[in-house]
Amino acid sequence: MAVNGRSRNWSGGESLWRGFTAIDLATAAYVAVATGAVLLSFGAEGIHGWPWILTAHALIAALVLLAPRARNAGPLGRFLGDWYPMLLLPALYGEIGVLTLSAGFQNDLLIQRLETWVFGSQISYRWIRESPNVVASWLLHACYLAYYPILYASPFALWMAGRRDASRHTIFAVMATFYLCYVAFLFFPVAGPRYAFDLAHNPATDVGPARFAAWLLDRGDSWGAAFPSSHVAASVVATGIYGQFHYAVDALAGLIVAALMLGVMQTAEATEPQRLAVADYGVESGSRV
Numbered sequence: 001m002a003v004n005g006r007s008r009n010w011s012g013g014e015s016l017w018r019g020f021t022a023i024d025l026a027t028a029a030y031v032a033v034a035t036g037a038v039l040l041s042f043g044a045e046g047i048h049g050w051p052w053i054l055t056a057h058a059l060i061a062a063l064v065l066l067a068p069r070a071r072n073a074g075p076l077g078r079f080l081g082d083w084y085p086m087l088l089l090p091a092l093y094g095e096i097g098v099l100t101l102s103a104g105f106q107n108d109l110l111i112q113r114l115e116t117w118v119f120g121s122q123i124s125y126r127w128i129r130e131s132p133n134v135v136a137s138w139l140l141h142a143c144y145l146a147y148y149p150i151l152y153a154s155p156f157a158l159w160m161a162g163r164r165d166a167s168r169h170t171i172f173a174v175m176a177t178f179y180l181c182y183v184a185f186l187f188f189p190v191a192g193p194r195y196a197f198d199l200a201h202n203p204a205t206d207v208g209p210a211r212f213a214a215w216l217l218d219r220g221d222s223w224g225a226a227f228p229s230s231h232v233a234a235s236v237v238a239t240g241i242y243g244q245f246h247y248a249v250d251a252l253a254g255l256i257v258a259a260l261m262l263g264v265m266q267t268a269e270a271t272e273p274q275r276l277a278v279a280d281y282g283v284e285s286g287s288r289v
Helices: 022-043 050-070 074-103 108-119 123-130 134-160 164-187 208-220 234-242 248-288
Strands: none
Touching: 022 050, 022 074, 022 164, 050 074, 074 134, 074 164, 108 123, 108 248, 134 164, 134 208, 164 248
16 A cells, blocks of 8 residues: 555565565564573573574574664565564464573462452363363364464465555554563463463364364473463453463453554554654655745
8 A cells, every 4th residue: 555655565674774664673672682591591591492592582583683784685585584473483482482481480470469459269270170061172172273364364465465555554564563472481480270280171172173173282382481461362361361371361361462562553554644644744844945
């Protein structure tokens, strides 16, 4: 979409300093914070394999530096220059588990107390045990699993439809939300009810989607990445609580983070046309002098 002859780039509005966009800067800022978390660990016993982690951070920083050039290097480079944070997302999530395990502490007791204060009990523990409904379990676990393709399908569908600005807008909103959650994970790790409590075993946990979700999390979950929940859709909130993947307050905090991010994005969307119009007026006024 163009405003006054200018293309709106939702990965950062107009090109920022030397072609870097907001997603580049957000990624660089997150890598800097994660590197700080690694360095702080040296005050204790350190992190096993820390040279590999710092090397990975250096490579991500190199990707950030190369992104502006990639976006000018044809269709493939443009795709990689806009999508590299989404492509790195599984690795960044996996790193959380390494860093938080090495921290040697978790804040589950505090979150469990908050859970009881907000909901009156440990709803993440009780719900699937007290209401082992097979149909509800199948539906809710299927919704939980649908989160993963939806995460990528939304910006990819926009990209394939030629709505590149909308795709970049979505990528930035998604990644900025993840980065905020990941920073919280790094410095306030919460393992979650999946690790804090024994898992439920009843007909509700024996349905196909529930077993597949358990298999997937056994192989790809990150310890310490529960609060706030980065699953920030209403259907995922219900699924996460029922399947004992998150405390209820994790989901509530995830919704708060999502609401804040959506508010920021809506504000940017509302002020962008006005800002560009003012910029254009300034150029036109200057040309009359």
